[in-house]
Amino acid sequence: MMVVVTTRWLDETQLSAWVRLAAVLELLPGVLDSQLRRDAGLTHFEYYVLAMLSEAPDHTLRMTSLALQTNATLPRLSHVVKRLEDRGLVERFPCPEDARATNARLTPEGWNKVRETAPGHVATVRQHVIDVLTPEQLTQLNAIADSILGTLDPDGNLAALYHRYDASPEG
Amino acid sequence: MMVVVTTRWLDETQLSAWVRLAAVLELLPGVLDSQLRRDAGLTHFEYYVLAMLSEAPDHTLRMTSLALQTNATLPRLSHVVKRLEDRGLVERFPCPEDARATNARLTPEGWNKVRETAPGHVATVRQHVIDVLTPEQLTQLNAIADSILGTLDPDGNLAALYHRYDASPEG
DNA sequence: GTTGAATGGTTGTCGCTACAACTATTACTG
C-alpha cells in the first residue's frame, strides 16, 4: 500500500512571515555575539551562563539546573564552566547535599564582569529589537513568542532571567 | 572628565518580550537542525544552501552571491560546498565571465534531494511556528520581523527564498 | 545490605565555523 501525503505549502503571508523570522534567527545571534566578544571578551553563551548565576540565590547553581536553564548539554556546560573557572569568573565546588553533584558559583570578579557587561548588552538589544518596535508590537511579540514556546519549551525552562544589574553593592 | 551614561533598563513588557524572543532564538534553530539531520542527513545551513540554488536561474549561483544570501563567510561556504560536492549534490565550475569567480550548481541528485527534503522541513516549520499562530498574529509577525530586519539586514539579502517544490519535472 | 539501574559530571574525539594567510584574476591610476 502506498501512502501519499500531500504537503500543505505556505501561502504568501505565511511564507513571508517565516522567511523574515528565519532571517532574524540567522542574523540576531551573530550581532549579540559580536558585541559581547568585542566589548567583554565573552561569548553570548558565556554571558548567559554568568547572567543566570547572577540571578540565582548566593550566585550559585547546580550544573544540571544551569544546563537546563541555558539549553546546554551537560558536556558543553562542563567545558564552558571550566574555561570560565580558568579565567577566575566562576568557581566549582561539590554539592554538600549530593556528592554526585557540582555547584557553580560566581566569583566576585565574575559578578563584576556581569555588571560591567550588562549595559552594553542591553543597549544592543534595545538598538536592534526593543527600540524599533512600538509598545503595541512588543505586546504582540510577547504573545507570539509565547505561542511558539508552547511547543519548544513547554516547561518554561528558559523563561527566567534578564533582570537589572544596578550599581548597588548588593545585588 | 568623567562621563556617566545611565543605562535604560527594560520595563516589564520589554523584558518579557525579549526573554521570550531570546528563548525562541535559542531553541528553534536546534529543532530545525535536528529534523533535517535526522530525516535528510543535512545541516540546516546545508539545506539552506541547496534551497537557494534551487531557486536560482539554472540552479546556479556564484559563490559570493550564495554567501551573501546565506549570511555565510566565503571560507565557510567554500568548505560546505566542497562537502556537498563530495556528496554529489552540487558541482563547481569556473565562471565564464570572470575567471576569478566560481559558480556552484545543483546536480540532478541535489535537486531531487531538495524536493524530497522540503516537505518535512515545511511540516516542522508549520508545527512549531505557522500553525500555532493566528492569521492575525502572522501578519503582526511579518511587520515585527520586518522592523527588526531594518537594522540587521537593511539590504534585504536574506529575504529571498522559501518557495514551493512541486513534483513537476521542471522547477 | 547487595545488586542493578538511574542520576550527575567529566573527559576525549570528531566535525564545523571563524580568522588569517595565501593565490589568482580583474580594475583602477598615472
Added chain:
DNA sequence: CAGTAATAGTTGTAGCGACAACCATTCAAC
C-alpha cells in the same frame, strides 16, 4: 601599459559544541 589596489576564492589552524565513553554516587528492589 606598468604597478598597485581590490575582488574572488581556497586552504590551514584553532576553538567551540555534539556525541560517546567513562567514573562516581545515589536510589530501588528484594
